[in-house]
Amino acid sequence: MAEADIVLHMTGVRKTFGPVVALSNMDLTVRAGRVHTILGENGAGKSTLMKILAGVQPPTAGEITLDGAPYYPATPQEAGARGLAIVFQELSLCNNLSVAANILATREPTRMGFISDRKVTAQARALVRDLGLPIDVTAQVGDLSIAQRQLVEIAKGLSHDAKVVIFDEPTSSLSDSEAEILFGIIGRLKAQGKAVIYISHRMEEIMRLSDDITVVRDGKYVDTVAREDTTIDALIAMMVGREMTEIYPPRIGEAPDPQAAPALRVTGLAQTGAFEGVSFEVRHGEILGFFGLIGSGRSEVMNALFGTGVARGTVEIDGAPVTIRSAAEAIEHGIGFVTENRKEQGLVLSHALRPNVSMAALPRFSSRGFVRSRAERREALSEVDRLGIRTNSIETVTGTLSGGNQQKVVLAKWLATRPRILILDEPTRGVDVGAKFEIYRIIRQLASEGTAILMVSSELPEVLGLSDRVLIMSEGRVTQTAPRDTLTPERVMTFATGHVQ
Amino acid sequence: MTETANMTSDRQAYLRAVLRQYAGIVLSLVALCVFFSLTNDRFLSVANLTNIFQQVAVIAITAFGMTWVILLGEIDLSVGSIIAVAGMVGAQIIGLGWGFGPALVLTLAAGAAMGLFNGVMTAKLLLPSFIVTVATMSIFRGLVSLPTGGAPAMNMDPTWIAIGANSFLGVPIIIWVVLVLFVVNHVALAHTTFGRKTYLTGGNREAALYSGINVDAMKIRIFMISGLMAAISGILLSSRLYSAQTNAGMSYELDAIAAAVLGGTSLSGGVGTMVGTLIGALIIGVLNNGMNMLSVPYFYQLIVKGLVILIAVYLDVRSKQRQG
Numbered sequence: 001m002a003e004a005d006i007v008l009h010m011t012g013v014r015k016t017f018g019p020v021v022a023l024s025n026m027d028l029t030v031r032a033g034r035v036h037t038i039l040g041e042n043g044a045g046k047s048t049l050m051k052i053l054a055g056v057q058p059p060t061a062g063e064i065t066l067d068g069a070p071y072y073p074a075t076p077q078e079a080g081a082r083g084l085a086i087v088f089q090e091l092s093l094c095n096n097l098s099v100a101a102n103i104l105a106t107r108e109p110t111r112m113g114f115i116s117d118r119k120v121t122a123q124a125r126a127l128v129r130d131l132g133l134p135i136d137v138t139a140q141v142g143d144l145s146i147a148q149r150q151l152v153e154i155a156k157g158l159s160h161d162a163k164v165v166i167f168d169e170p171t172s173s174l175s176d177s178e179a180e181i182l183f184g185i186i187g188r189l190k191a192q193g194k195a196v197i198y199i200s201h202r203m204e205e206i207m208r209l210s211d212d213i214t215v216v217r218d219g220k221y222v223d224t225v226a227r228e229d230t231t232i233d234a235l236i237a238m239m240v241g242r243e244m245t246e247i248y249p250p251r252i253g254e255a256p257d258p259q260a261a262p263a264l265r266v267t268g269l270a271q272t273g274a275f276e277g278v279s280f281e282v283r284h285g286e287i288l289g290f291f292g293l294i295g296s297g298r299s300e301v302m303n304a305l306f307g308t309g310v311a312r313g314t315v316e317i318d319g320a321p322v323t324i325r326s327a328a329e330a331i332e333h334g335i336g337f338v339t340e341n342r343k344e345q346g347l348v349l350s351h352a353l354r355p356n357v358s359m360a361a362l363p364r365f366s367s368r369g370f371v372r373s374r375a376e377r378r379e380a381l382s383e384v385d386r387l388g389i390r391t392n393s394i395e396t397v398t399g400t401l402s403g404g405n406q407q408k409v410v411l412a413k414w415l416a417t418r419p420r421i422l423i424l425d426e427p428t429r430g431v432d433v434g435a436k437f438e439i440y441r442i443i444r445q446l447a448s449e450g451t452a453i454l455m456v457s458s459e460l461p462e463v464l465g466l467s468d469r470v471l472i473m474s475e476g477r478v479t480q481t482a483p484r485d486t487l488t489p490e491r492v493m494t495f496a497t498g499h500v501q
Numbered sequence: 502m503t504e505t506a507n508m509t510s511d512r513q514a515y516l517r518a519v520l521r522q523y524a525g526i527v528l529s530l531v532a533l534c535v536f537f538s539l540t541n542d543r544f545l546s547v548a549n550l551t552n553i554f555q556q557v558a559v560i561a562i563t564a565f566g567m568t569w570v571i572l573l574g575e576i577d578l579s580v581g582s583i584i585a586v587a588g589m590v591g592a593q594i595i596g597l598g599w600g601f602g603p604a605l606v607l608t609l610a611a612g613a614a615m616g617l618f619n620g621v622m623t624a625k626l627l628l629p630s631f632i633v634t635v636a637t638m639s640i641f642r643g644l645v646s647l648p649t650g651g652a653p654a655m656n657m658d659p660t661w662i663a664i665g666a667n668s669f670l671g672v673p674i675i676i677w678v679v680l681v682l683f684v685v686n687h688v689a690l691a692h693t694t695f696g697r698k699t700y701l702t703g704g705n706r707e708a709a710l711y712s713g714i715n716v717d718a719m720k721i722r723i724f725m726i727s728g729l730m731a732a733i734s735g736i737l738l739s740s741r742l743y744s745a746q747t748n749a750g751m752s753y754e755l756d757a758i759a760a761a762v763l764g765g766t767s768l769s770g771g772v773g774t775m776v777g778t779l780i781g782a783l784i785i786g787v788l789n790n791g792m793n794m795l796s797v798p799y800f801y802q803l804i805v806k807g808l809v810i811l812i813a814v815y816l817d818v819r820s821k822q823r824q825g
Contacts (some may be wrong), residue, residue, distance in 0.1 A: 361699050
């Protein structure tokens, strides 16, 4: 291939945050008129790479050129001026403004120094029409669905002329028909001779769109291959560094007797507007998977059980009816809750690992109101050891750890309460494959020690790979509860979407 | 064996972090002292250092209370007014002839009650503490004048005045009070579960809630602590002034906030220590005292104090950005 069509070139790019290496030895050659996919698990270093290119963070070392000239943008504005356009995955829109105002934000056409609403609307409308997007530019962004907002994000990213267009997981919230519109746009960009960087981990669309594919894993460059020369299986193997079949560890020992007395029995749990008639039981040593699409009410049920939400119905723990009105009462009853969002509900990111581990179990680490720091340190050390948390010390600030290690700290925090019933809400969201595997191993280990586990997940392979039984919810109702081996992915999806024949 | 080794290294890491945390402000304090002692040879005399401590007392004690509030991610702008109310409550009860003991207890109770009001408004009505305490700053300042119609109350008890005038073991009682309150607040913050819960709640309210911490109760108790500390400051101030002035403690909330922030307390909550706050209060005290000795006009003093706060906070923010 000729050197002349190289638009963006990176060699040996490295980014560190203190002792943490987010990206190392990154090489990338992006050519005009081609779609270059960056493939990697969450936490593999893709977003760091994007932030460097977008001028959000400078690289620690390495060389980058754009059109042959050194490229080290200090700000996103500079990156834009040099010819880079980015379509973000995380929505960066102002919900209180109109679609048109968002698309042309900071570049509004003016009339005698004042922003002309008429011109803004007209320009935005022309742009949206050219792109073939089905959006009304006068609508408030806050009133749109998530998928429509993603389309607005695309229009915004493409609203100024660019040589390199980066799409950061653009299809993660799009339906098939909207994704088709996007693929059409990418095809046209390619035909216009623009270089497209496409970030995704959806194999089918990657194989369909890409010309070149670069794989990253654990912050390291793995390889760049041409699409014709590879297969989905080969890409997955490169991406995870191990075969997919090894990911779900087998259960340790026998599954609990289905006739055994349940650790937790829930009958007729209901919350107005969220869910109703939710009944289930889970035994000591059993993993009960909770599957449902977003909005099915799974997380609300868990919050109600934990006393952080209000609900009617009866809850029995080891045969005795209980009323749980607060998290403190839930913890006293031996319930732990690994919450869905570790940054918001799980950790105090500005604090060290040690106080994060002990925070839900302070009564265990105190006497007469004083913290027993020796016992606390010992617990933190033993959890670091047991869960394989990679950290310099237990005094390391949790905000500096990787996503997978942060998630393990959340687990450690709940294990420190010695729970008899453990609720896990999306336990592996946003963690890399290695940490995922270790978290699965820990869940198995806990079950084998007799903990009753409720695992909420929207990843179907995870639910089917780990659960003894699966409960499926759809629109606030339980549509099926069945042993794992009677279920197939298709059957689960049928119940989850409510299309039961 | 390895566990002990790990524990030692973790303890060392902890100590290193602590040293790094205070290096900046301790150096600033030392630099100020060196500067003032070079420009005035009376600065380092025992008499003057005692004087600085006495002047710092009211700010330091108010700032201890403020540190709890800021650690929780809240703010208490009403402490200056509480200082004045406390002095007036004491003077009125002494005026009734009930004696020192009841006057002391009721004054402290009045401070805690005003804090309770702030706390309940913030925790239960979900009003921002900034707004609540701007309002109560005004309300409490107005309450001070109710008994006397705006005049100072001069009827003071001899024991009350002795607090500000007398010494114990050669050290003024005011300094003993500051030291004891420093130790109590420091131990409570650094070593009790209550202190730990304060850090956790200020660091991430929602995570604290999910960990079984009663966040509302924390808020209410901490505003009560702030009110109580301000009431103690009010007692010391009225004792030194031999009277309860209606404008006592005016704008002391700003000095208290400045002391806490100089000491490294983060206004977003979750980070800070009593040691830092004490050093912060000393910096403000040394600045005031040193500039007075150099006869710097009052308005220049205001400008210098403001600049020192800006520089200190800037250095703090920058060092945090480097770490993160």
